[in-house]
Amino acid sequence: RKEVEQDPGPFNVPEGATVAFNCTYSNSASQSFFWYRQDCRKEPKLLMSVYSSGNEDGRFTAQLNRASQYISLLIRDSKLSDSATYLCVVSPGGYQKVTFGTGTKLQVIP
Amino acid sequence: GAGVSQSPSNKVTEKGKDVELRCDPISGHTALYWYRQRLGQGLEFLIYFQGNSAPDKSGLPSDRFSAERTGGSVSTLTIQRTQQEDSAVYLCASSLGIRGTRTDTQYFGPGTRLTVL
Numbered sequence A: 001r002k003e004v005e006q007d008p009g010p011f012n013v014p015e016g017a018t019v020a021f022n023c024t025y026s027n028s029a030s031q032s033f034f035w036y037r038q039d040c041r042k043e044p045k046l047l048m049s050v051y052s053s054g055n056e057d058g059r060f061t062a063q064l065n066r067a068s069q070y071i072s073l074l075i076r077d078s079k080l081s082d083s084a085t086y087l088c089v090v091s092p093g094g095y096q097k098v099t100f101g102t103g104t105k106l107q108v109i110p
Numbered sequence B: 001g002a003g004v005s006q007s008p009s010n011k012v013t014e015k016g017k018d019v020e021l022r023c024d025p026i027s028g029h030t031a032l033y034w035y036r037q038r039l040g041q042g043l044e045f046l047i048y049f050q051g052n053s054a055p056d057k058s059g060l061p062s063d064r065f066s067a068e069r070t071g072g073s074v075s076t077l078t079i080q081r082t083q084q085e086d087s088a089v090y091l092c093a094s095s096l097g098i099r100g101t102r103t104d105t106q107y108f109g110p111g112t113r114l115t116v117l
Helices: none
Strands: A004-006 A011-016 A019-025 A034-040 A047-050 A055-057 A060-065 A069-073 A085-093 A102-109 B006-009 B009-013 B019-024 B031-037 B043-050 B067-070 B073-080 B088-095 B114-115
Touching: A004 A085, A011 A019, A019 A085, A019 A102, A034 A060, A034 A069, A047 A055, A060 B067, A069 A085, B006 B088, B009 B019, B019 B088, B019 B114, B031 B073, B043 B067, B043 B073, B073 B088
Parallel strands: A011 A102, B009 B114
Antiparallel strands: A004 A019, A019 A069, A034 A047, A034 A085, A055 A060, A060 A069, A085 A102, B006 B019, B019 B073, B031 B043, B031 B088, B067 B073, B088 B114
16 A cells, blocks of 8 residues: 555546545554645645644645544635645654655646 | 755756756755656655755665765755656755654755756
8 A cells, every 4th residue: 555645636627616635644653744736847835734623724624534544635616726736745753754645636627 | 035946957968977966955954855756747755864864765766866965955866877767857845854743844946857868
């Protein structure tokens, strides 16, 4: 089993739709979780951290389910500008290296 | 403040030549990562430096690849005898690297686009 797994997509959704991605991880001792966004031919950039209690930033909501070992990202009222690849990142904590998922591609259609 | 910088931004080389790629992390960041990203693919971990510890080289694809980090700051990724399959974007990222949740946030440089002819 891969350390971090994501559905590669693409998810093609109309503007205004709500879309959700999941990311599963194998190491139950993982401590930190993040969602990054990568635009075409650009470097990844932090979208949001994922906290145990769940967190929201505008139209974006991130949640952590430790029992089932997955994190999720919900995007409400999708905009054309949301089109990108969304990468989940899992960190064991301490000084161990983080692991990136391969990304889920989102295409928002007019 | 200054972010992560990488140089060169683009590099075209001939098969069999050696190349050096440079990464300047954010000042004070003790953790530094190198990744490779082929066109249309995900990030491929190459190597991880954390402070003065021995680097985690588990992602280096062959002995043609090596990396150094001098003085806990600047890092150089060297690819010897380049092959066409080495063509990719090489991304560097740094993080504070101190124990704790938020300090694992990685900040990426713009990458070096390597083309091997």
